[in-house]
Amino acid sequence: MALAIRFALFGCTNRPFFHIVVMEKRRAQRSGKIKEMIGSYDPMPNQDNQKLVAVDFQKLQKWLGFGAVPTKHVAELLGLGGFYPIHPMSYIKAKRKRTLMEKQVADMQAKEETQETAAIQVNEDTQPDSTEDASQ
Numbered sequence: 001m002a003l004a005i006r007f008a009l010f011g012c013t014n015r016p017f018f019h020i021v022v023m024e025k026r027r028a029q030r031s032g033k034i035k036e037m038i039g040s041y042d043p044m045p046n047q048d049n050q051k052l053v054a055v056d057f058q059k060l061q062k063w064l065g066f067g068a069v070p071t072k073h074v075a076e077l078l079g080l081g082g083f084y085p086i087h088p089m090s091y092i093k094a095k096r097k098r099t100l101m102e103k104q105v106a107d108m109q110a111k112e113e114t115q116e117t118a119a120i121q122v123n124e125d126t127q128p129d130s131t132e133d134a135s136q
Contacts, residue, residue: 003022003063004024004025004068004070005038005069006070008020008023016043018042020039020041021035021037022037035063038059039053041077055081060083072089076090
């Protein structure tokens with residue numbers, strides 16, 4: 001009987017909520033018998049743009065002592081919380097997000113520059129030259 005620490009999906013449509021539970025390790029087991037609930041995770045950002053996590057670390061240590069193994073996603077979450085070493089995928093996700101944000105900022109700056117140059121060209125076209133007025 002191998003044990004796993006994993007997410008159990010609760011909540012409604014378009015509003016997920018996960019319990020962090022200990023259960024037997026089986027691939028197809030979604031609604032299996034839960035040994036113990038050790039925490040919860042709300043992936044939807046709240047008003048302060050925070051994703052809420054609650055973990056009972058004493059229960060977690062107890063089940064890790066019994067040989068329970070956390071799944072990849074739970075290990076990432078515990079790594080971000082400081083209980084485990086930070087999962088390598090966390091670094092990869094952060095780098096991807098950072099490069100995406102840098103690209104979006106560069107695109108916005110380029111768009112603003114083209115709009116400014118277009119506005120300057122329109123202003124130059126609508127204003128008469130002072131040399132033409134002086135010659136007449």
